[in-house]
Amino acid sequence: MPLVIGVDFDNTIVSYEGVFYLAALERNLIPSDLPPSKGSIRDYFRSSGREDLWTELQGYVYGAKMDSAQPYPEVSSFFALCAEKKIPTYIISHKTRCPYLGPPYDLHSSAKEWLKQHAFLSPAFFELTLEEKLKRISHERCEVFVDDLPEVLEHADFPKGVRKILFDPHRRSGPSESYESVKNWEEVVKILRLSAYES
Numbered sequence: 458m459p460l461v462i463g464v465d466f467d468n469t470i471v472s473y474e475g476v477f478y479l480a481a482l483e484r485n486l487i488p489s490d491l492p493p494s495k496g497s498i499r500d501y502f503r504s505s506g507r508e509d510l511w512t513e514l515q516g517y518v519y520g521a522k523m524d525s526a527q528p529y530p531e532v533s534s535f536f537a538l539c540a541e542k543k544i545p546t547y548i549i550s551h552k553t554r555c556p557y558l559g560p561p562y563d564l565h566s567s568a569k570e571w572l573k574q575h576a577f578l579s580p581a582f583f584e585l586t587l588e589e590k591l592k593r594i595s596h597e598r599c600e601v602f603v604d605d606l607p608e609v610l611e612h613a614d615f616p617k618g619v620r621k622i623l624f625d626p627h628r629r630s631g632p633s634e635s636y637e638s639v640k641n642w643e644e645v646v647k648i649l650r651l652s653a654y655e656s
């Protein structure tokens with residue numbers, strides 16, 4: 458049985474740990490004693506009624522600060538192992554072409570450039586909407602999909618019969634009946650038994 462694995466991009470392959478904090482500090486948007494997580498920065502803007510700054514900061518990070526973002530530990534080994542085992546892998550994400558606010562960075566080309574710089578060679582699809590992303594998962598005949606968002610995996614239009622894995626490094630989501638959870642890429646390799654996989 459051939460195995461086909463689809464993988465989301467933002468916060469699944471790419472870790473923005475610390476990047477939002479540094480970008481916000483650089484632009485003097487937050488106090489430096491704020492905890493450095495993406496969530497605490499988002500909450501800071503929301504609680505001060507500056508959701509627009511948060512939206513603009515996201516455009517800045519995804520468009521101009523991708524160089525500061527790193528791959529999650531072992532995600533490169535996961536793709537290398539799949540290549541060695543001849544398991545097709547696809548990177549399937551959705552994002553708008555330009556940020557909603559602020560300078561019109563081309564978010565698709567920033568993401569593709571990052572993939573190239575970090576030597577990810579799998580075909581990558583950046584769809585404009587979540588609906589198109591879900592169609593792409595089905596069109597590429599993914600049998601497994603890894604994503605960091607429960608709302609993607611639990612979406613009513615998520616293709617049936619795909620094994621769903623939630624990438625949840627900070628264990629934010631509780632257990633679910635509709636997907637398995639992992640906290641790192643070693644666990645993905647383990648639960649899919651990729652080391653022992655023979656095509």
Ligand SMILES: [Mg+2]
Binds near residue numbers: 468469
């Ligand atoms: Mg994501």
